Amino acid sequence: MINKLIANIKKTNAPIVVGLDPMLNYVPEHVQKKAFAEYGETLEGAAEAVWQFNKAIVDATYDLIPAVKPQVAMYEQFGVPGMAAYEKTVSYCQEKGLVVIGDIKRGDIGSTSEAYAVGHLGHVQVGSKSYAGFHEDFATVNPYLGSDGVKPFIKVCKEEKKGIFVLVKTSNPSSGEFQDRIIDGRPLYEWVGEQVAAWGEEHMGDDYSYVGAVVGATYPEMGKVLRKVMPKSYILVPGYGAQGGKGKDLVHFFNEDGLGAIVNSSRGIIAAYKQEKYAEFGTENFADASRAAVKDMVEDISGALAAAK
Numbered sequence: 552m553i554n555k556l557i558a559n560i561k562k563t564n565a566p567i568v569v570g571l572d573p574m575l576n577y578v579p580e581h582v583q584k585k586a587f588a589e590y591g592e593t594l595e596g597a598a599e600a601v602w603q604f605n606k607a608i609v610d611a612t613y614d615l616i617p618a619v620k621p622q623v624a625m626y627e628q629f630g631v632p633g634m635a636a637y638e639k640t641v642s643y644c645q646e647k648g649l650v651v652i653g654d655i656k657r658g659d660i661g662s663t664s665e666a667y668a669v670g671h672l673g674h675v676q677v678g679s680k681s682y683a684g685f686h687e688d689f690a691t692v693n694p695y696l697g698s699d700g701v702k703p704f705i706k707v708c709k710e711e712k713k714g715i716f717v718l719v720k721t722s723n724p725s726s727g728e729f730q731d732r733i734i735d736g737r738p739l740y741e742w743v744g745e746q747v748a749a750w751g752e753e754h755m756g757d758d759y760s761y762v763g764a765v766v767g768a769t770y771p772e773m774g775k776v777l778r779k780v781m782p783k784s785y786i787l788v789p790g791y792g793a794q795g796g797k798g799k800d801l802v803h804f805f806n807e808d809g810l811g812a813i814v815n816s817s818r819g820i821i822a823a824y825k826q827e828k829y830a831e832f833g834t835e836n837f838a839d840a841s842r843a844a845v846k847d848m849v850e851d852i853s854g855a856l857a858a859a860k
Contacts, residue, residue: 552688552713553756553763553785556650557810559617565849566805568652568787569612569841570817571605571640572622577822578604579834598632601625604837605640608821609647611838615845618650620787620815638685645688652787653687656718658700665703672715673707689714691765691787694743701750705762709754714761714785717750719743719777722767722790740773744780751784759811760784768801768814775803778811786812792819792848798855805856814852820844 560566575583575597583600590596609619621644626637641651657667671690674681692704692715704715720730720740730740744764751760760783766774768790778786786804791797791814804812823829823844824837832840 552650553759553761555688556618556714556785556813557756557759559648559650560810560813563615563617564853565616565845566810566813566852567616567845567848568618568620568813568815569608569616569820569845570620570622570654570789570815571608571644571821572625572654572817573601573604573821574625574818575600577818577825579824579837581835582607593632594629595632597629598626598636601629601633602636602639604821605636606643607838608841609640609644609649611842612820612845613644613647613649615842615849616649618652618813619644620652620654620817622654622817641685641687645686650689651687652689652691652716653685654691655687656691656693657704658693658696660696661699661703664696664700665707668704668707672704672713673711687713689716689763691716691718693718694746698746705750705754708761712761714754714763716763716765716785716787717743717747719747719764719781720766720770720773722769726767726770738773741776741780744777744784747784748781751781755783758783758808763787765789766804768804771800771803774801778803778806782806782811785810788812788814789817790815792816798848798851798853799858801852802855802859809856814848816844816848820848 578600586600587596626633644651669675670684674683694717732739747764751762754761763785765787768788820841824840829840
């Protein structure tokens with residue numbers, strides 16, 4: 552699947568991923584009203600509004616982007632109907648040819664991680680039959696429990712030719728409370744990055760590993776170091792746009808081949824219609840605003856990469 556992701560990036564010339572993280576207040580009122588008219592102000596109604604919102608944005612942007620990243624918590628908050636909308640979103644995006652990165656941030660003791668891995672990336676055995684549950688192409692993984700929590704994901708990835716992105720240096724303000732701690736002379740995130748590179752050696756695509764890393768756009772200097780620590784690992788870069796990251800900050804996340812990183816923007820794209828810059832589109836044309844925001848993001852990052860050559 553890493554090969555498909557890279558092929559999609561080359562095809563679109565857009566090293567970006569759209570985060571489908573739909574809080575209900577991002578969904579325009581007319582979309583909510585239509586869903587509530589059918590299902591009432593219920594969990595089912597909320598899930599339907601989220602699904603219709605996602606579908607419109609995907610329809611408006613899928614030809615410009617290589618991948619999407621739905622954040623599972625935004626769907627879990629609506630219970631079982633929300634998770635049904637999550638699966639529907641995953642399926643629809645894959646039908647459109649997009650690579651789907653399930654932002655699930657799982658990682659637990661061995662047997663539990665195995666169940667998470669099977670549920671999101673693999674097939675679960677039911678009697679004589681097997682079924683793919685949420686069937687994303689990649690998943691994000693929390694490495695805090697060590698190899699016990701990560702290796703079950705790698706095992707399933709090998710079986711299914713899928714991939715993971717391991718949390719190494721996250722974009723949130725308090726990430727340094729643990730991740731920046733000095734251990735034997737080096738920050739913890741470097742030790743984690745080194746282990747990601749080692750895990751990746753066991754599961755390689757053509758040029759890059761199926762074991763990638765999450766490194767926040769809000770820490771560009773750390774990204775520069777980690778790029779060297781993990782030369783064959785794809786880096787998923789959250790924190791662009793709404794969290795402050797800009798194209799010029801991100802050039803060091805990429806390798807000299809112009810590959811090696813994919814930059815995520817969530818509310819900066821899916822809620823673009825709320826920004827003054829895209830206000831001309833209006834609420835009714837929220838998806839067109841998202842398309843314009845994607846084009847601007849691609850131009851920003853591509854321009855920064857070209858200027859850095």
